[in-house]
Amino acid sequence: MKLLRRVFPHPHLTLLLTVVWVLLANAPSLNSVVFGLILGIVIPFITQPYWPDRPVLRNWPMVVEYIFVVLWDIVLANVTVARIILFKRDADRQPNWVCIPLDLRSPEAITVLAGTITMTPGTVTCDLSAKGHNLLVHCLDAPDPDAVRDDIKNRYERRLKEIFE
Amino acid sequence: MTEFWEIVIAFFLIVSGIFGFVGSFGMIKLKDPMSRLHAPTKATTLGVGGVLIASILHALALELRPSLHELLITLFLFLTAPVTALFIAKWHIHRHETPDSLPPAGEDGKWATHAVEPEKDIPDHTAT
Numbered sequence: 500m501k502l503l504r505r506v507f508p509h510p511h512l513t514l515l516l517t518v519v520w521v522l523l524a525n526a527p528s529l530n531s532v533v534f535g536l537i538l539g540i541v542i543p544f545i546t547q548p549y550w551p552d553r554p555v556l557r558n559w560p561m562v563v564e565y566i567f568v569v570l571w572d573i574v575l576a577n578v579t580v581a582r583i584i585l586f587k588r589d590a591d592r593q594p595n596w597v598c599i600p601l602d603l604r605s606p607e608a609i610t611v612l613a614g615t616i617t618m619t620p621g622t623v624t625c626d627l628s629a630k631g632h633n634l635l636v637h638c639l640d641a642p643d644p645d646a647v648r649d650d651i652k653n654r655y656e657r658r659l660k661e662i663f664e
Numbered sequence: 665m666t667e668f669w670e671i672v673i674a675f676f677l678i679v680s681g682i683f684g685f686v687g688s689f690g691m692i693k694l695k696d697p698m699s700r701l702h703a704p705t706k707a708t709t710l711g712v713g714g715v716l717i718a719s720i721l722h723a724l725a726l727e728l729r730p731s732l733h734e735l736l737i738t739l740f741l742f743l744t745a746p747v748t749a750l751f752i753a754k755w756h757i758h759r760h761e762t763p764d765s766l767p768p769a770g771e772d773g774k775w776a777t778h779a780v781e782p783e784k785d786i787p788d789h790t791a792t
Contacts, residue, residue, distance in 0.1 A: 625753035
C-alpha cells in the first residue's frame, strides 16, 4: 500500500492526465492510452514536492452535482446578461461591488469558487482581501448586492465546503 | 434522420452566434471598463459552448465517429478565462480604485491589490 502510494502519489491526477491525453489524441487507441498512463504516472511523481497539503475530494456525488449546478447557472445567467446588454439602458443599469466573506479556507477551494464566479456571466471575481478571508466581486447589474452575496454563498460555497472540507 | 440532426446542429450554431454577437456588442455598449469585462466571459461560455456541442453532435451523428476533444477546449477555457479576467480586474483596481471607493474588506482591512507597497521608481503614465 505504501509502495502504491509512492508510485501513484495522486491517483486522481493520474486518471485526469490519462483522460486528457486520450481526448487530445481524439482516437481511443491502445497507443494513446499507454502514453497517457506514462504521462499520468510521471507528472504527478515529479510535481509531488511542489504541491504539499493538496486537498482530498471527499464527496464525489457532490462534485457531479456542483458541475451540473454551475452549467445550468451559466445558461440561465447568459440569458439574463444578454437581456441586460440588449434591452436595458446603460443609465438604468446598477453595477456594484460586492464583498463576499469566505467560510472556505483551502486555497484550492477558494480558487474554484473564484473561477466559478467569473465564469457565470454577470459576476466577475476581482480581488481577494489581504489575508484571503473575503472575495471582491463586481456585478454587472445588482440592485440588491446582499442577494448576490447570499446566492453565491448558498449555491456554490456551501457545496464546495462539502467537497473540500 | 440526417435532417433532424442538421436542424439540431444549426440550432446550437445559431445560439452560439447570438451569444457571441451579444458579447461583442456589450463591449461597445457598456461604458465603464469593469462592466466591459463581463462581456467576454459570456462569449467564452455559451458562445464557445454552442459551437463545441454542435461540433460533437456533427461528428457523432453525421460523420459517425466519436469526437470528444472539444471538451478539452471547454476545460482549458474554464482554466484560463478566470485568470485573465482577474488580471484585468486587478489592473483596474490598481490604477483606478482607492481603498475608499471599494467596499470594506471585512476583518482583513484591505484588498490584496492595495495591501502591496507601491514601488517608488515607476514612471507615472497616468499623468499625461
